[in-house]
Amino acid sequence: MSGNFKEKFSMWMAGDLDPMEHVIDAAEVHDIPRQERKKSMRAAEMRVLKTSKAQKVITAERQGFYKVYTVVAIISCLMLIGVLLFTVANLPRYGEENPMAVEVTSRYIEEGLQETGAINIVSGMILDYRAFDTLGESHVLFTALLCVLILLRKDRKTTEMAANGLYAIGTDEYRDISKDMIMRIVGAFLLPSIFMYGIYILLNGQNSPGGGFSGGAVIGAGLIIFASAYGFDKVDRFFTPGVFKTVIFSSLAFYSFAKGYVFFTGANGLDNHIPKGTPGAILSGGMILPLDIAVGMVVACTMYGFYSLFKRGNVGSD
Amino acid sequence: MDFITNFPLFTIVLSLFSGALCFMLSGNAAKKYTLRFQGVMIVLCAAVLFYTIRTGTSFTYVMGEFPAPWGNEIRAGSLEAMTALFFMVIMICSVSGGYRFVDMDLDESKVNLYYALLNLMTAALMSLIWTNDIFTGYVFLEILTLTSCGILIVREIGRTTLAAMRYMILNLVGSGLFLLGVVLLYDFTGHLLMVPMRKAISLLWAAPANRPTLILSTGILTIGLAIKSGLFPFHFWMPDTYGYATPTSGSVLSSLVSKAYIFLLIKIYYRVIGPEIFAQMPIGRILMVLGICGMIFGSLQAMSTNNCNRMIAYSSAAQIGYIYMGIGIGSTAGYLAAVFHIFAHSVTKSMLFLTTPRLAEVSGDSLKFKEMTGSGMRDRDAGAFFLVGSFSMIGIPIFAGFSSKIFFGLAAVGSSNIKLILVMLALAVSSMLNAIYFIRTSIRIYSMPEGRDQGEVRAHHRIGYNLPMFVLTAINLFLGLFSWVAADLIEHGLMMFG
Numbered sequence: 106m107s108g109n110f111k112e113k114f115s116m117w118m119a120g121d122l123d124p125m126e127h128v129i130d131a132a133e134v135h136d137i138p139r140q141e142r143k144k145s146m147r148a149a150e151m152r153v154l155k156t157s158k159a160q161k162v163i164t165a166e167r168q169g170f171y172k173v174y175t176v177v178a179i180i181s182c183l184m185l186i187g188v189l190l191f192t193v194a195n196l197p198r199y200g201e202e203n204p205m206a207v208e209v210t211s212r213y214i215e216e217g218l219q220e221t222g223a224i225n226i227v228s229g230m231i232l233d234y235r236a237f238d239t240l241g242e243s244h245v246l247f248t249a250l251l252c253v254l255i256l257l258r259k260d261r262k263t264t265e266m267a268a269n270g271l272y273a274i275g276t277d278e279y280r281d282i283s284k285d286m287i288m289r290i291v292g293a294f295l296l297p298s299i300f301m302y303g304i305y306i307l308l309n310g311q312n313s314p315g316g317g318f319s320g321g322a323v324i325g326a327g328l329i330i331f332a333s334a335y336g337f338d339k340v341d342r343f344f345t346p347g348v349f350k351t352v353i354f355s356s357l358a359f360y361s362f363a364k365g366y367v368f369f370t371g372a373n374g375l376d377n378h379i380p381k382g383t384p385g386a387i388l389s390g391g392m393i394l395p396l397d398i399a400v401g402m403v404v405a406c407t408m409y410g411f412y413s414l415f416k417r418g419n420v421g422s423d
Numbered sequence: 424m425d426f427i428t429n430f431p432l433f434t435i436v437l438s439l440f441s442g443a444l445c446f447m448l449s450g451n452a453a454k455k456y457t458l459r460f461q462g463v464m465i466v467l468c469a470a471v472l473f474y475t476i477r478t479g480t481s482f483t484y485v486m487g488e489f490p491a492p493w494g495n496e497i498r499a500g501s502l503e504a505m506t507a508l509f510f511m512v513i514m515i516c517s518v519s520g521g522y523r524f525v526d527m528d529l530d531e532s533k534v535n536l537y538y539a540l541l542n543l544m545t546a547a548l549m550s551l552i553w554t555n556d557i558f559t560g561y562v563f564l565e566i567l568t569l570t571s572c573g574i575l576i577v578r579e580i581g582r583t584t585l586a587a588m589r590y591m592i593l594n595l596v597g598s599g600l601f602l603l604g605v606v607l608l609y610d611f612t613g614h615l616l617m618v619p620m621r622k623a624i625s626l627l628w629a630a631p632a633n634r635p636t637l638i639l640s641t642g643i644l645t646i647g648l649a650i651k652s653g654l655f656p657f658h659f660w661m662p663d664t665y666g667y668a669t670p671t672s673g674s675v676l677s678s679l680v681s682k683a684y685i686f687l688l689i690k691i692y693y694r695v696i697g698p699e700i701f702a703q704m705p706i707g708r709i710l711m712v713l714g715i716c717g718m719i720f721g722s723l724q725a726m727s728t729n730n731c732n733r734m735i736a737y738s739s740a741a742q743i744g745y746i747y748m749g750i751g752i753g754s755t756a757g758y759l760a761a762v763f764h765i766f767a768h769s770v771t772k773s774m775l776f777l778t779t780p781r782l783a784e785v786s787g788d789s790l791k792f793k794e795m796t797g798s799g800m801r802d803r804d805a806g807a808f809f810l811v812g813s814f815s816m817i818g819i820p821i822f823a824g825f826s827s828k829i830f831f832g833l834a835a836v837g838s839s840n841i842k843l844i845l846v847m848l849a850l851a852v853s854s855m856l857n858a859i860y861f862i863r864t865s866i867r868i869y870s871m872p873e874g875r876d877q878g879e880v881r882a883h884h885r886i887g888y889n890l891p892m893f894v895l896t897a898i899n900l901f902l903g904l905f906s907w908v909a910a911d912l913i914e915h916g917l918m919m920f921g
Contacts, residue, residue: 117863118863119796120729189603191635192607196636205614206613207613213493234493236487241563251573255536256576258532353443357440364436369432
């Protein structure tokens, strides 16, 4: 036994012994050596077959584990549900035990209009009272866009792989619905009103439900319908990668600096010289309108960008 | 009001702007810009630190025209400023020590996106450090989650994509639980700013009927952040995530991102729940037990892997366990030890993650121990820095790891007998296990490969090439030799933290 241990220990020291060897971890991807990378479609198919065979063996070996896993998962979900139900059932009655609970909301409702100049309290709340959170929220969208760009934008590697038939890049030809007559005619009727409606929601966020996020989503949806009805080449005439980048950059930069200016003046007790306007007019609510426009631009570009990236791996033409 | 009080705002807004700017720049320009910008950030954070030490108090900064319970607010004390400064130093070292590998691992058309993500991550880290509002914490937690998945997938080998998927799912579960906790606490208190929340919670805690629900809400929030930072039963994403990312990402993820979640958790315990009330909750004890389990199991798993980066990643799980153990002790000394270990571990782990790729580079791009035999002699600088990192991890005197173990011991001595025995045993066993696998690795990289000569020796004479490593070594030695300076600062910071 001791000799055995000594032997094993020296093997471990030398990096020869792999104690995890007999444990097949289904989640481990085994790297394929570079020289063995397959060049033809057939080889790729073989690789998939091989992997799925190995997967089957692993699954058979691990069936017991998966059974236990399912049971434990169900039990822990049920426990979480129980805990949450218990907590919700035992919450103190609203505003009774804790008089502080209504302090903030009542101020928003009662004085929101005077303080922010916005009839829509929600807009006043997210873009004025708690504008810092919304500043972060608009950058969440931008971050998601960056991640999708990293994953889906065509680069040298994916183009090479596509040339060898190992990777499918969507093209305009792929299930091209732009030759569809119904799409074109309905689009001609619908699109003007969709864009008008989107702009209306965007510009009227301080007075009625709406604002940057919802208005931008409508405009983005309009762009997507436009692209699928008339083809990407029509959109590419005005929506080049340069325009895409510039619009997103300028909207975000404007947002950051405008809000930075308001935070700076507010914290230092300076006058920020931004007129509140008459409530109800388009030009009212102080900074809310320009910020809504900036957010709307980012949302619209992000939505169309996602569609274009998924469809053809790029935002504008190559 | 002094002008310096505006600097925390500037750090956040400028890094958000830098993220958008790097999106426009070319890859190389984005890299140069990011490095210079991080230099500016270090100056800003250092100024705030000097200001808070000089005035001896923390200050709140209203974000907009509306004061505390109605509008957002950030707050800076010396602990926040110190953490922000430290995070920025680690960040600039990780970027400057790893950009060579970023250029190798990434497609060149996507390098600028990588730096854009890093700048957004900086903004999120800064906001989590400065915020005095729990919902702002959630918003920037989301940015941190997305950016950390983003800097993981940029390498685009199958393995990182898979690891990123797993990491993202677990992280979203964590975010969801955190959000549930925040919603429940908001329902209790009617506030989202930390100071009024604490007032309302101490009012509600007085009625015993509210206690179970308050404990459960805090518990849900804690589990969320524990999943995200990789506490014991939730640490299985760590080796894949840290082990295969490009070195800068591995270093940033392990030393900054997971620590930012823990910093937010400590902030919530101090500012929202209040340390006295938290001490009455059973959560601390559970965290301590889980932390100790993590210390032991993380080390055992680190011993049984054949890949150097995976070993270091598993050892991260063990070190996260140390930090949670410190929080679980519950006294000020415990928090001090936990915060000190956040610093000590960050500086050591980033160093290890930045040296192993250099050792792998001279070993045929392999991180397997067998191929790495003798790599310390082929790249002498990298070998030496790896040794510094391992010694600090083991806890050899004069290095930072030793001081943090002393602080954990001291914190345990001040608490109850059971905690004392548990902590001391855990420290002893875990240090021994740490020593076993780090000494094994050190011996491996310094032994002569069998049957062949030592191989080509790489010489790097330019000082700039190793500069980030020298900076990290200097901080490590400073934390080890002058630990009382750092400890005084942290204690002072914790006093004005609550």
